[in-house]
Amino acid sequence: MARYFTNRLLLVIPTLIAISLIIFIILAIAPGDPMGEFANNPAITAEVRANIRRSLGLDQPLPIRYLKWAWAFAQGDMGYSFTSRSPVSDLIGQRLPTTLWIVGTAYGLSVLMALPLGVFSALRRYTLIDQIITAIALMGFSLPTFVTGLLLIILFSVQLRWLPFIYDSNLQVTGWSSFVVQVQQSIMPIAVLVLFQSAVLMRFVRSAMVDEMQQNYVRTAYAKGLQTWRVIGHHMLRNALIPVVTLVALDIPSLFTGSLVVEQVFRIPGIGALLIESIMRNDTPVVMAIALIYAILVVLLSLAADLVYSVLDPRVQLR
Numbered sequence: 609m610a611r612y613f614t615n616r617l618l619l620v621i622p623t624l625i626a627i628s629l630i631i632f633i634i635l636a637i638a639p640g641d642p643m644g645e646f647a648n649n650p651a652i653t654a655e656v657r658a659n660i661r662r663s664l665g666l667d668q669p670l671p672i673r674y675l676k677w678a679w680a681f682a683q684g685d686m687g688y689s690f691t692s693r694s695p696v697s698d699l700i701g702q703r704l705p706t707t708l709w710i711v712g713t714a715y716g717l718s719v720l721m722a723l724p725l726g727v728f729s730a731l732r733r734y735t736l737i738d739q740i741i742t743a744i745a746l747m748g749f750s751l752p753t754f755v756t757g758l759l760l761i762i763l764f765s766v767q768l769r770w771l772p773f774i775y776d777s778n779l780q781v782t783g784w785s786s787f788v789v790q791v792q793q794s795i796m797p798i799a800v801l802v803l804f805q806s807a808v809l810m811r812f813v814r815s816a817m818v819d820e821m822q823q824n825y826v827r828t829a830y831a832k833g834l835q836t837w838r839v840i841g842h843h844m845l846r847n848a849l850i851p852v853v854t855l856v857a858l859d860i861p862s863l864f865t866g867s868l869v870v871e872q873v874f875r876i877p878g879i880g881a882l883l884i885e886s887i888m889r890n891d892t893p894v895v896m897a898i899a900l901i902y903a904i905l906v907v908l909l910s911l912a913a914d915l916v917y918s919v920l921d922p923r924v925q926l927r
Contacts, residue, residue, distance in 0.1 A: 616911050627903045628681070632674045635892050635899075677893075681900065687893040689886075696897045699882060706777065707878035710794060711867055714801035719856070721806045726813025727845065733818060741810070748807030753800050757873040760796045771796055777877040797874045801867055805859070812855055816848035823847075857913035861905035 661667050668676075680687060686696035729741045748756075765773035772793045781787050820826065821844065829839045868880040875881075879898065886894035 613911075613915065616914070620907055620911065623907055624900075624904060625678075627907075628678055628900055629674065631896055631899045631903070632677065633670070635896055636670055636673070677896070681897070686897040689894050690891045691889050696893050699894060700879065700897065700901075703877060703879045703882045706876060707871075707880070710797050710870075710876060710878065711801060711862065713794070714798045715805055715859070715862075717798070717802050718805035718809055721802070722809030722813055725806075726810040727817055727840065729810070730814045730817035730821065731840070733814075742814075745807040745810045748803040749811065751804075753804055753867065753869045754873050756800045756803060757796065757870060760799065761873075764796060773874065775874050775876040797867075797870050797876060800870055800873075809852065809855065812852050813848065816851050817844060820844040820848045853913050853916050857909040857916075858906065860909055861902050 658667075677687065684697075686700070688695055689699060692699070725741055725745075729738045732738045761773040764771045773796070775793050775797070776789075779786060779790055779793070781790050826839060826844060829843055868884060870876065871878045871880040872884065883895065883898050885891075886898070
């Protein structure tokens with residue numbers, strides 16, 4: 609395993625270099641000018657705009673700009689925002705706690721709900737309870753998150769007036785009362801994400817468990833007299849989790865960008881909202897940093913998923 613891990617790490621480096629190069633080129637040649645907001649300002653002359661462009665390094669050739677950006681990023685310097693002139697790392701650090709609170713909590717609850725429901729639905733397949741769980745999962749998977757969010761806002765904010773529909777980013781949790789307010793304003797966005805993500809995971813878990821139930825080793829385990837809980841927990845579930853691990857590993861990076869739609873619906877100032885704002889303003893350093901961090905998380909978590917395979921299923925040999 610150590611040799612496999614080392615070889616994969618050596619492949620990660622050129623992979624990330626290629627991804628960073630693609631991200632940089634796409635954003636460099638994309639339409640839009642970071643200096644466009646100054647175009648209609650008569651107080652800023654062409655000479656001043658040229659000086660600003662020079663100070664931002666936009667007058668240099670693309671290869672030079674890429675090498676400077678990549679080298680700085682490797683050292684932990686993500687550059688400065690074109691619009692706010694603040695360090696990109698500070699902008700991301702300001703938005704990250706909100707995203708981790710909303711999206712991280714939602715994903716954790718989704719996993720805790722999807723695993724037992726998927727296993728139970730598979731063991732009771734074709735029964736009434738299985739049909740109910742499957743129907744709810746299908747509804748959660750089919751409904752767009754913006755539709756679910758608007759429905760919850762109409763019901764719990766407009767009609768019942770139980771929950772606030774605008775997320776207050778200035779709220780400081782200093783005591784029990786402020787914590788209750790924080791929970792109240794987080795219930796609806798978390799519920800929207802849980803409904804969608806748990807539905808996706810539950811369908812994967814159920815499908816994987818149904819496939820494992822038909823395998824010969826399951827019949828052999830029952831023939832040996834093993835208890836049902838042992839067959840399910842130590843044999844079927846471990847093998848069924850292999851495709852689920854891949855799905856979870858590829859979904860975890862979404863914790864960084866958050867849910868773009870949900871953050872827009874509930875006005876949550878998370879990483880996803882920052883990405884949308886930066887794209888609209890042609891704030892290239894922020895967009896490049898978020899995109900590259902997302903790519904790094906996907907690559908590293910894919911490697912972690914491969915390592916988990918060998919733990920779940922000893923038959924998987926990592927070479």
